[in-house]
Amino acid sequence: MATPDISKLKIERAPTAQIPGQRSRRRRWVKLAVGAVALAVLATAAGRLLNGKPSVETVTVAQTYPAQNYTLLNATGYVVAQRKAALSSKATGRLEWLGVLEGSRVKKDEVIARLENRDVSASLGQAQANIKVAQANLEQGQAELADAQAAFQRAADLLKQKFIAAATYDAAQARLNKAKANISGYRAGIAAAQANAQVAQVALDQTVIRAPFDGVILTKSANVGDNITPFSSAADSKGAVVTIADMDTLEVEADVSESNLSKIRVDQPAEIQLDAFPELRLAGVVSRMVPTVDRSKATLLVKVRFAERDARVLPDMSAKVAFLSKPVPAEDKQAVSAVQPGAIVTREGKPAAFVVDGDKLKQVAVSSGRKIGELVEVKGLKAGDKVVLAPDAKLHDGQLVGVVKK
Incomplete structure (x- = not known):
C-alpha cells in the first residue's frame, strides 16, 4: 500500500485580535452604546420640549x-450664675426635714433643711438652766450682801459707843468684804453660763440649713434619712444637700480668640441669643474680661451680663454672643x-x-x-x-x- 503524501497540508494560524467574528461583535456593542446615549439625550430634550417646563x-x-449690621464679632458660650452655692450643714447628722424641691424659690435666711438635733437641743436646754441657777445664786449673794452691810453698820455704831470690842467690828467688816466678792463670782458664773448657752445655740443652729441669699434651688443632692457629713467622704453619706443660684446674677461666659481681643472692651454692648429660644434676642453688656489667656486654646474668657432679663434663661444654657459696635435701636430688634x-x-x-x-x-x-x-x-x-x-x-x-x- 502506498504512503499518502501530507507535505502539502498546512494549518493557517492568525492572531486572535484579527478574528473577523470577534471584531464585528465589538463594533456592534460600541454602536449600541452610542445609540443608547443618543436616545437618552433625545428623550430628555424631547421631554423638555413637550412639557414646556424650564x-x-x-x-x-x-x-x-x-443687628447683624452692627456685629463686630461672634462667640459661643454658656449661661452661668455669678453667685451660686452648694448648701450643707456644718454639723454631722441625719437629714430629718427638707422643705424645698428643684425649682423652688427661697428668700435669704429661709430654713431649707434640718438635721436631727435632739441631743444638741438638750444641751442648749441644760445650758439655759445653768444660767437660771447662776442668776439665783446672784440673788442669794445680793441678799447676803445686804445683810452683811447692815451688820457692819451696826457694828460701826456700837464701836463708837464702845459697846463692842474691835474684834467684833473687824469680823463684821470681813463678812461684808466676802459678800461683795461673792457677788463678783456669781456675776462671772452667769457670764460663763450664758457663754455655754451661746455655744449650744450655735451647735443647734448648725443643724439648720438656711438660704444665704435670694435664689432658686437648682439641684437636690440628698433626701430625708440621708447622713450628712460635709467634712467627710464616708460611704453612703452626702455632703451638699441642695445647690442654689441667684438668678439675678446670670451672665454668659464666652471664649474669645486672643487675635480678636482688639474688638472687645469692657461695657461694650452685646446681643445674646439662646440656642433653646432662637427667636429670643436679649441685650447684654461686657462686664469683665478674665485677665488670663488659656494657652492651650489661645482664648480669653469674656463675661457678658444680661441688660434684659427673661424668666426662661437658665444656668448652663448654650448661648451665642454678638459683640456690637453700638447698641441695637428699638426698631432693629424685630x-x-x-x-x-x-x-x-x-x-x-x-x-x-x-x-x-x-x-x-x-x-x-x-x-x-x-x-x-x-x-x-x-x-x-x-x-x-x-x-x-x-x-x-x-x-x-x-x-x-x-x-x-x-
Whole structure:
C-alpha cells in the first residue's frame, strides 16, 4: 500500500485580535452604546420640549435680624450664675426635714433643711438652766450682801459707843468684804453660763440649713434619712444637700480668640441669643474680661451680663454672643424677611419676585430695603418662601417650571 503524501497540508494560524467574528461583535456593542446615549439625550430634550417646563434654581426667604449690621464679632458660650452655692450643714447628722424641691424659690435666711438635733437641743436646754441657777445664786449673794452691810453698820455704831470690842467690828467688816466678792463670782458664773448657752445655740443652729441669699434651688443632692457629713467622704453619706443660684446674677461666659481681643472692651454692648429660644434676642453688656489667656486654646474668657432679663434663661444654657459696635435701636430688634439680591427683578418697572408653589410660578410684588449681611430686606415675602434665583426674562406668572435640586 502506498504512503499518502501530507507535505502539502498546512494549518493557517492568525492572531486572535484579527478574528473577523470577534471584531464585528465589538463594533456592534460600541454602536449600541452610542445609540443608547443618543436616545437618552433625545428623550430628555424631547421631554423638555413637550412639557414646556424650564428648570429654575430657587432660594429660601430667611428670617434675619438687622443687628447683624452692627456685629463686630461672634462667640459661643454658656449661661452661668455669678453667685451660686452648694448648701450643707456644718454639723454631722441625719437629714430629718427638707422643705424645698428643684425649682423652688427661697428668700435669704429661709430654713431649707434640718438635721436631727435632739441631743444638741438638750444641751442648749441644760445650758439655759445653768444660767437660771447662776442668776439665783446672784440673788442669794445680793441678799447676803445686804445683810452683811447692815451688820457692819451696826457694828460701826456700837464701836463708837464702845459697846463692842474691835474684834467684833473687824469680823463684821470681813463678812461684808466676802459678800461683795461673792457677788463678783456669781456675776462671772452667769457670764460663763450664758457663754455655754451661746455655744449650744450655735451647735443647734448648725443643724439648720438656711438660704444665704435670694435664689432658686437648682439641684437636690440628698433626701430625708440621708447622713450628712460635709467634712467627710464616708460611704453612703452626702455632703451638699441642695445647690442654689441667684438668678439675678446670670451672665454668659464666652471664649474669645486672643487675635480678636482688639474688638472687645469692657461695657461694650452685646446681643445674646439662646440656642433653646432662637427667636429670643436679649441685650447684654461686657462686664469683665478674665485677665488670663488659656494657652492651650489661645482664648480669653469674656463675661457678658444680661441688660434684659427673661424668666426662661437658665444656668448652663448654650448661648451665642454678638459683640456690637453700638447698641441695637428699638426698631432693629424685630426679625425681618431677607433674601439674596439676585431673587429680586424688575417687571413692568416695579420690583418683583417669583415664588415657586409646587411646580407653578407666582409673581409677587415686593419692596426691598436695607442690606443685611449678604442678604437684602424684602417686604411682600415671608420666611420659608421658595423664590427663583436670577429669574429669566421669559418667566411669567402662572408658568410651570422644574426646580433644580442641589
